[in-house]
Amino acid sequence: xxxxxxxxxxxxxxxxxxxxxxxxxxxxxxxxxxxxxxxxxxxxxxxxxxxxxxxxxxxxxxxxxxxxxxxxxxxxxxxxxxxxxxxxxxxxxxxxxxxxxxxxxxxxxxxxxxxxxxxxxxxxxxxxxxxxxxxxxxxxxxxxxxxxxxxxxxxxxxxxxxxxxxxxxxxxxxxxxxxxxxxxxxxxxxxxxxxxxxxxxxxxxxxxxxxxxxxxxxxxxxxxxxxxxxxxxxxxxxxxxxxxxxxxxxxxxxxxxxxxxxxxxxxxxxxxxxxxxxxxxxxxxxxxxxxxxxxxxxxxxxxxxxxx
Amino acid sequence: xxxxxxxxxxxxxxxxxxxxxxxxxxxxxxxxxxxxxxxxxxxxxxxxxxxxxxxxxxxxxxxxxxxxxxxxxxxxxxxxxxxxxxxxxxxxxxxxxxxxxxxxxxxxxxxxxxxxxxxxxxxxxxxxxxxxxxxxxxxxxxxxxxxxxxxxxxxxxxxxxxxxxxxxxxxxxxxxxxxxxxxxxxxxxxxxxxxxxxxxxxxxxxxxxxxxxxxxxxxxxxxxxxxxxxxxxxxxxxxxxxxxxxxxxxxxxxxxxxxxxxxxxxxxxxxxxxxxxxxxxxxxxxxxxxxxxxxxxxxxxxxxxxxx
Numbered sequence: 103x104x105x106x107x108x109x110x111x112x113x114x115x116x117x118x119x120x121x122x123x124x125x126x127x128x129x130x131x132x133x134x135x136x137x138x139x140x141x142x143x144x145x146x147x148x149x150x151x152x153x154x155x156x157x158x159x160x161x162x163x164x165x166x167x168x169x170x171x172x173x174x175x176x177x178x179x180x181x182x183x184x185x186x187x188x189x190x191x192x193x194x195x196x197x198x199x200x201x202x203x204x205x206x207x208x209x210x211x212x213x214x215x216x217x218x219x220x221x222x223x224x225x226x227x228x229x230x231x232x233x234x235x236x237x238x239x240x241x242x243x244x245x246x247x248x249x250x251x252x253x254x255x256x257x258x259x260x261x262x263x264x265x266x267x268x269x270x271x272x273x274x275x276x277x278x279x280x281x282x283x284x285x286x287x288x289x290x291x292x293x294x295x296x297x298x299x300x301x302x303x304x305x306x307x308x309x310x311x312x313x314x315x316x317x318x319x320x321x322x323x324x325x326x327x328x329x330x331x332x333x334x335x336x337x338x339x340x341x342x343x344x345x346x347x348x349x350x351x352x353x354x355x356x357x358x359x360x361x362x363x364x365x366x367x368x369x370x371x372x373x374x375x376x377x378x379x380x381x382x383x384x385x386x387x388x389x390x391x392x393x394x395x396x397x398x399x400x401x402x403x404x405x406x407x408x409x410x
Numbered sequence: 411x412x413x414x415x416x417x418x419x420x421x422x423x424x425x426x427x428x429x430x431x432x433x434x435x436x437x438x439x440x441x442x443x444x445x446x447x448x449x450x451x452x453x454x455x456x457x458x459x460x461x462x463x464x465x466x467x468x469x470x471x472x473x474x475x476x477x478x479x480x481x482x483x484x485x486x487x488x489x490x491x492x493x494x495x496x497x498x499x500x501x502x503x504x505x506x507x508x509x510x511x512x513x514x515x516x517x518x519x520x521x522x523x524x525x526x527x528x529x530x531x532x533x534x535x536x537x538x539x540x541x542x543x544x545x546x547x548x549x550x551x552x553x554x555x556x557x558x559x560x561x562x563x564x565x566x567x568x569x570x571x572x573x574x575x576x577x578x579x580x581x582x583x584x585x586x587x588x589x590x591x592x593x594x595x596x597x598x599x600x601x602x603x604x605x606x607x608x609x610x611x612x613x614x615x616x617x618x619x620x621x622x623x624x625x626x627x628x629x630x631x632x633x634x635x636x637x638x639x640x641x642x643x644x645x646x647x648x649x650x651x652x653x654x655x656x657x658x659x660x661x662x663x664x665x666x667x668x669x670x671x672x673x674x675x676x677x678x679x680x681x682x683x684x685x686x687x688x689x690x691x692x693x694x695x696x697x698x699x700x701x702x703x704x705x706x707x708x709x710x711x712x713x714x715x716x717x718x
Contacts (some may be wrong), residue, residue, distance in 0.1 A: 107667075119700060143622075196541070196566075200518070200541065201516060201519060203515060203565075204512075204515035204516060204519045204521060207508060207511060207512035207515060208512060208521065210508070210512075210514070211509060211512045212514060213506065213516065213521070214525065216679050216680075216682075217522065217525070217677065219680075220677070220679075221672070223666040223671060224680075225662075225663035225664060225680045226680065227680060227682050227685070228682075230682070230685065231606045233504070233508065233599075256564070257511075257565065258504075273447065292636065354533075355533035356533060358531040363528065364529070369525065369528070370524075370528045371524050372524075372527075372532075372533045372534065372535060372583075373535075374524075374535050374536075374538070377535070377538065
């Protein structure tokens with residue numbers, strides 16, 4: 103039995119090293135240099151090449167290396183009998199809330215306009231936004247979304263949450279799918295932390311932007327597939343939105359010629375809002391590997407039915 | 411009796427308006443259009459022209475419009491029998507803590523390097539700093555300093571405080587003047603919130619920078635006079651410091667030709683970390699005016715002996 107680590111974009115050697123440090127008896131292969139595909143029973147995948155799981159007859163389970171699992175759900179080469187799971191690392195939620203708070207503060211305190219002014223030699227006080235003028239909305243109140251919403255609330259901001267079912271969280275106003283209009287009317291800084299499903303694809307579109315309270319900002323830390331890119335450009339050009347902070351994109355790396363680049367009201371970061379560190383996930387990867395071998399239920403399973 | 415509002419840099423009309431709304435019987439003059447200097451018994455000053463208080467024989471008290479009062483203490487035209495005071499606005503401390511948190515997050519999450527990378531079309535993950543690698547130190551644990559330190563602690567950062575006398579604040583390590591070396595060795599992100607006195611002038615100098623833990627950052631939100639400007643340039647050039655965030659300067663507005671401009675590792679904001687809003691201070695200004703008329707002790711007095 104062996105474990106396969108597979109990613110096109112991330113160096114998997116540090117993960118292998120950390121896992122071997124915990125259990126030196128593990129047999130761990132790193133794609134694309136695989137000695138024996140038949141021995142692979144467990145795979146850990148992140149931004150992996152599509153449909154490469156055909157040649158692994160004994161594959162029992164595949165784990166995402168992050169909170170998102172759409173790259174596994176969309177891969178038709180993973181047999182229906184293969185169990186899917188993901189990692190839940192407290193540090194992912196903490197990194198995510200820090201990223202969101204960084205940009206909430208920057209929007210409020212006009213960091214980028216001041217930085218641009220610095221370059222031109224200016225010295226002008228820009229109109230300030232007070233804390234109670236920032237109305238934060240979090241779409242997607244799963245484990246990470248809820249954590250992020252609570253941390254933003256703890257920092258003294260008003261927070262609304264939007265989710266399928268109503269959530270009772272102290273100090274956070276909960277809206278359900280039937281109350282989307284009210285949620286958007288009460289929100290001017292929208293954080294997308296939804297899972298990627300057929301229902302949520304392109305959910306950040308012109309119709310939504312128009313309902314958002316002004317001055318409207320989008321912070322997308324969910325998936326690039328959530329954002330209707332042309333609608334964002336249009337909404338910014340028409341002053342329907344004031345700006346956007348994007349960490350995820352339909353195509354990553356974002357092409358150098360992409361329309362989003364070089365616009366002052368679009369902030370781009372290279373998918374770094376929350377990065378799984380080896381020390382955060384070693385134990386749960388090994389645990390799920392051993393569970394899959396003995397036919398036990400996996401930790402943090404991904405449901406093909408729910409799509410996350 | 412009348413009140414004089416005097417500032418070279420700030421429009422005082424909104425303060426006059428707010429005070430008259432609270433008490434329409436007040437007589438309030440705005441410098442330089444003063445009808446009757448002899449009637450002025452109370453002045454409110456912010457960045458006022460030096461030594462203009464000679465012609466006010468009945469002046470009883472002068473209030474700063476901010477937390478700092480060195481512009482009053484240094485003005486030799488204010489008689490020794492004139493009482494000095496300043497404003498204490500909770501919103502000033504809140505704005506200050508938000509400004510400091512904004513930049514702590516930006517230093518941790520490398521906001522400016524990512525923003526510069528965006529402009530060049532790059533897509534590179536920059537080495538991350540984790541929250542527990544940020545060691546925040548607050549110099550000056552007065553009312554604002556203590557509030558700022560507590561808010562930074564509440565956001566999950568390690569915080570050290572430096573002050574004349576030891577402070578017992580849960581979760582904040584207190585250092586006194588005799589322990590400056592230990593304080594700096596335990597700190598890599600130094601926030602200056604000291605009052606400006608002879609003792610604190612140029613306290614942010616090369617000797618201090620060398621003792622700071624690396625990678626060292628200075629956030630100066632105290633007074634420009636605290637910073638030895640040439641030493642900062644030298645320390646950045648020699649990689650003794652990694653960067654600086656400056657909201658206050660020896661000369662304001664910062665001259666267009668100043669050495670600090672155009673350096674990527676110096677962030678400049680135009681003295682906007684905490685701006686006194688009329689609604690925040692109207693009541694206490696009127697209160698101190700009436701106290702001064704009836705010979706009562708002023709609220710938030712400034713001591714000529716302590717220098718703050």
